[in-house]
Amino acid sequence: MENSTRSAQDKKYISVREWADNHGVSERTARNYCAQGKIDGAYLVGKTWNIPAGAELPRRKKEPAISPLLLALREQKRAKIKGGIYHRVQIDLTYNSNHIEGSRLTHDQTRYIFETNTIGIYDDVVNVDDIIETTNHFRAIDYIIDCTSDKLTEAYIKYLHYLLKSGTSDDRKEWFRVGDYKKLPNEVGGNDTVESENVHREIKALLKEYNAIKYPSFENIVDFHQRFEAIHPFQDGNGRVGRLIMFRECLRLGYVPFIITDQLKLFYYNGLRNWPEIKGYLMDTCLTAQDNFKCLLDKFRIRY
Numbered sequence: 001m002e003n004s005t006r007s008a009q010d011k012k013y014i015s016v017r018e019w020a021d022n023h024g025v026s027e028r029t030a031r032n033y034c035a036q037g038k039i040d041g042a043y044l045v046g047k048t049w050n051i052p053a054g055a056e057l058p059r060r061k062k063e064p065a066i067s068p069l070l071l072a073l074r075e076q077k078r079a080k081i082k083g084g085i086y087h088r089v090q091i092d093l094t095y096n097s098n099h100i101e102g103s104r105l106t107h108d109q110t111r112y113i114f115e116t117n118t119i120g121i122y123d124d125v126v127n128v129d130d131i132i133e134t135t136n137h138f139r140a141i142d143y144i145i146d147c148t149s150d151k152l153t154e155a156y157i158k159y160l161h162y163l164l165k166s167g168t169s170d171d172r173k174e175w176f177r178v179g180d181y182k183k184l185p186n187e188v189g190g191n192d193t194v195e196s197e198n199v200h201r202e203i204k205a206l207l208k209e210y211n212a213i214k215y216p217s218f219e220n221i222v223d224f225h226q227r228f229e230a231i232h233p234f235q236d237g238n239g240r241v242g243r244l245i246m247f248r249e250c251l252r253l254g255y256v257p258f259i260i261t262d263q264l265k266l267f268y269y270n271g272l273r274n275w276p277e278i279k280g281y282l283m284d285t286c287l288t289a290q291d292n293f294k295c296l297l298d299k300f301r302i303r304y
Contacts, residue, residue, distance in 0.1 A: 013050040023057050025219055026283040033058055059215070067254045068303045073145045082115070085300045086145075090114055092296075093247065094137040096261050097240045100268075103130045110134055129168045136164050137240065144248035152211065152245070154203055160241045161234050170236060182235040189273060193232035202231045219279070221249045222286050226275040256297065256304045258289035 014022075019039075020030040034042045034049040038058035042051045069085070076086035095103075095110040104127065105113075112120050113134055119126075140163040150156060162179030170176040175183050181199040185192075194202050210216065210224050225246045232238050243260060250257035260268045264285055271282025297304050 012053055014053045016049050016051065019051045019055065025057070025217075026280045026287075028280070028284055028287050029219060032287075057217075065254065067251065069257075069297065070145070070148060070251045072300075072302055073251075077142060077145055085296070085302060087114075088296065088300075090138055090141055093141060093243075093259050094134055096259050097243050098130070098133060098137060099262055100260065100265050101237075101239055103127075103133065105130050105134060114138060129170075132167050133164060136166060136168075139163050140240075140244055141247075144244055144251070148248055148252045152207060152249070154200070154207065157203070157233075157241065157245065160244055161237055164237050164240055176235050181233050184235065186232060186235060188229065188232050188238070189269065191273075193230065199231060199233045203228075203233055206231070216249070216253060218250075218255050218286075219283065221246055221253070221255070222282060223275075223279075224249070226272055226282060229272055256290050256294055258286055258293045260285075260289055261292070264289055 016027050016030045016034070020027045023030075030039075030051070031049060033039045034044070034051065039051055039055050041055060042049055044050075072084070073086050073089065075081075076084045081087070091107070091111045091114050094114070095105070095107045098105065098110075109120075109126075112118070113131065119131060140160055143160065143163060147156070158179050158181075165171060165176075165178045168178075171178045177183055181203075182196045185196060187193055206224065206227055210220065213220055216224075225242050228242045228245065229238060234241065247257045247259075249255075267281070267285040267288075271285045274281050294304060
């Protein structure tokens with residue numbers, strides 16, 4: 001009798017993997033939900049979570065408030081405070097996002113440009129575009145901090161591209177459209193992207209679907225990013241614009257944002273490439289980057 005009762009109880013619970021598959025999220029996301037008490041009835045046996053078979057996805061019940069991080073970024077930007085989280089985000093996000101795309105500026109050189117508004121580079125041959133795109137990226141970060149609550153639109157995305165690429169050598173090319181969609185076909189990682197004549201239609205459809213979600217989840221943000229990069233709407237600068245959008249959306253929705261570092265670059269590219277079939281690669285990379293950023297928030301004593 002006791003064995004049959006236990007068997008009946010066990011059938012009411014499923015594993016993290018089963019629950020994650022049922023709801024289309026990664027196992028790591030499911031475990032995080034359990035650890036944060038967001039799944040009613042989930043309990044831990046040893047190192048294994050047991051989840052009620054009928055447990056639903058956690059849902060937001062109210063509009064997310066402005067996060068302590070966003071408040072700190074806006075205040076420190078306005079007050080021009082040095083050495084705080086705003087200072088660190090500007091340098092780390094700019095350096096890493098540009099470095100992924102081939103910038104040869106070092107982290108120290110990026111810091112020097114931000115802190116002094118001068119170049120101060122000796123005994124090195126430096127591409128002028130690397131310097132211009134660094135200062136432009138600082139401006140783009142300011143824009144997403146100031147305009148976090150604005151609706152994500154084609155105009156918003158194009159303006160980010162305009163901020164990033166203005167004044168570069170690309171800006172002087174007749175065929176390169178700064179602040180507008182690509183004119184010529186391009187590829188990413190050897191894979192074809194959306195044809196230039198179809199970019200507007202595809203981005204419009206992506207934005208319509210994303211903006212229709214009342215409270216996008218962290219996974220929705222990552223999904224938007226992968227699909228944006230697959231479309232590859234601009235001639236150049238797609239990765240940097242896409243990562244700025246991800247950072248902004250995390251700020252807007254109250255999630256801890258993250259920075260893809262050089263150490264995570266290959267995992268990030270692998271995750272983008274495999275997203276349609278295996279979402280766990282990219283999700284785990286983004287969650288790892290998020291954990292790293294939490295350590296930074298702990299250092300500056302910013303709640304999350």
